Amino acid sequence: MVPPSRVGEPAEAEVVTLSPAGRRTRLAASSVVLALLLAGTLWGTDDSFPFGPFKMYSTRADTDSPVVSTRVVGFTGDGEEVRLSGGEVGLRRAEFEGQLPRLVDDPSLLVLLADTYAEHHPGAEPLVEVQVVQRHFELTDGELTGEWTDRVLVEQELEVGP
DSSP states (O other): OOOOOOTTOOOOOOOOOOOHHHHHHHHHHHHHHHHHHHHHHHHOOGGGTTSSOOHHHHOOOOTTSOEEEEEEEEEETTOOEEEOTTTTTSOOHHHHHHTHHHHHHOGGGHHHHHHHHHHHOTTSOOEEEEEEEEEEEEEETTEEEEEEEEEEEEEEEOOOOO
């Protein structure tokens, strides 16, 4: 038994068909997106995301190649090492590593990190140098060997006030 329709009930929505121009527009837009995805997959880099491969998830590293850990350190006048990475200066690791080419090209940018550290730690001893250090941890069959080497990628001496 079908219930009787009530007065004022909305009727079923009508099917709307696209005009030929609308179909062509949708087809063209879809073709452009698919072409960008294909081009990004073949020639893209992580910077082309979402139209390129996100390689950190689509590839794997050799189990015998070293793992690289990048850190920023400052040095006080008496040689004490102060950690500037890991949120000490308000910059997350991925953000910092994305800026490495700029820092290598212009080491004076490291002064900004030292200034930010001084603002966040007003009572701390002033820094005289800032370095970006990459530590290479050696692996064998994906296991740490306990051996590592440090490489200073870029460094900047700082002016110390009177």
